[in-house]
Amino acid sequence: MNFSSKLLEGAVAEFAKLPGVGQKTALRLVLHLLNQDKDDVERFSTAINKLRNEIQFCSVCHNIADQPVCEICSAPKRDRSLVCVVEDTRDVMAIENTSQYNGLYHVLGALISPMDGVGPADLEVDSLIERLRTDEVKEVIFALSATMEGDTTIFYLHKRLKDFDISISTIARGIAFGGELEYVDEITLGRSITTRVPYESAITR
Ligand SMILES: [Zn+2]
Incomplete structure (x- = not known):
C-alpha cells in the first residue's frame, strides 16, 4: 500500500498486527477513528493503555482482574x-x-x-x-x-x-x-x- 502519510501508515501497521486484521481492514478502522471526535479516540487509546498497564492476574486463580484477588475468588457465596x-x-x-x-x-x-x-x-x-x-x-x-x-x-x-x-x-x-x-x-x-x-x-x- 502507498500511504499519503507516515502517521497513517504507522497506525495501519499497528492495527494490522491484530489477529484476523489484514491491511485493508486496518486501513478501514484507522480511517474510521479519524472520523471520530478527538475525545472518543482519546478514550479509546486510554482504555488500551490502562488495559495493558493496570490489569492484574488474580493471585489465586490467575483470571484477569482489577484487584490482586479477583471478584470470583473473593466472593463469600x-x-x-x-x-x-x-x-x-x-x-x-x-x-x-x-x-x-x-x-x-x-x-x-x-x-x-x-x-x-x-x-x-x-x-x-x-x-x-x-x-x-x-x-x-x-x-x-x-x-x-x-x-x-x-x-x-x-x-x-x-x-x-x-x-x-x-x-x-x-x-x-x-x-x-x-x-x-x-x-x-x-x-x-x-x-x-x-x-x-x-x-x-x-x-x-
Ligand atoms: Zn481469582
Whole structure:
C-alpha cells in the first residue's frame, strides 16, 4: 500500500498486527477513528493503555482482574470445594454466562502443545497443586476444549492430581468437539457442567 502519510501508515501497521486484521481492514478502522471526535479516540487509546498497564492476574486463580484477588475468588457465596480448570479468561466468561456454576476457577493460561513448543511449565500447574494442598477443594472439574491440546493437558493434569483425595470430573466434551468453550451456546455448556462425569469413566467409555 502507498500511504499519503507516515502517521497513517504507522497506525495501519499497528492495527494490522491484530489477529484476523489484514491491511485493508486496518486501513478501514484507522480511517474510521479519524472520523471520530478527538475525545472518543482519546478514550479509546486510554482504555488500551490502562488495559495493558493496570490489569492484574488474580493471585489465586490467575483470571484477569482489577484487584490482586479477583471478584470470583473473593466472593463469600462461591462454593470453595469446587475448582473448574479452564484455559483462559474467555472460558471463565462463557461458564459464568451459563449461571449454572457456583464454584471457583483455575486459569491455566495455555494448553500443552508440543507442536507449538508449549509444555507443562508454561501452564499455571504448580499453583493448582498448591491450591489442592492448602484449600478445601473436593472436586476438580476439567473444562478444556475437546482438541488434541485439551486432551493432552487433561491427561497430564490427571497424572499430577490423581494422588489427591479429590474427585476429578470433566464436562461432557462431545459438545465442544473441535471447538472452544466460548462458542458453545450457554444452555448446552450449562448442562454439560451440571451433568459432568468422573474423568476415569470419561476415558474408558
Ligand atoms: Zn481469582
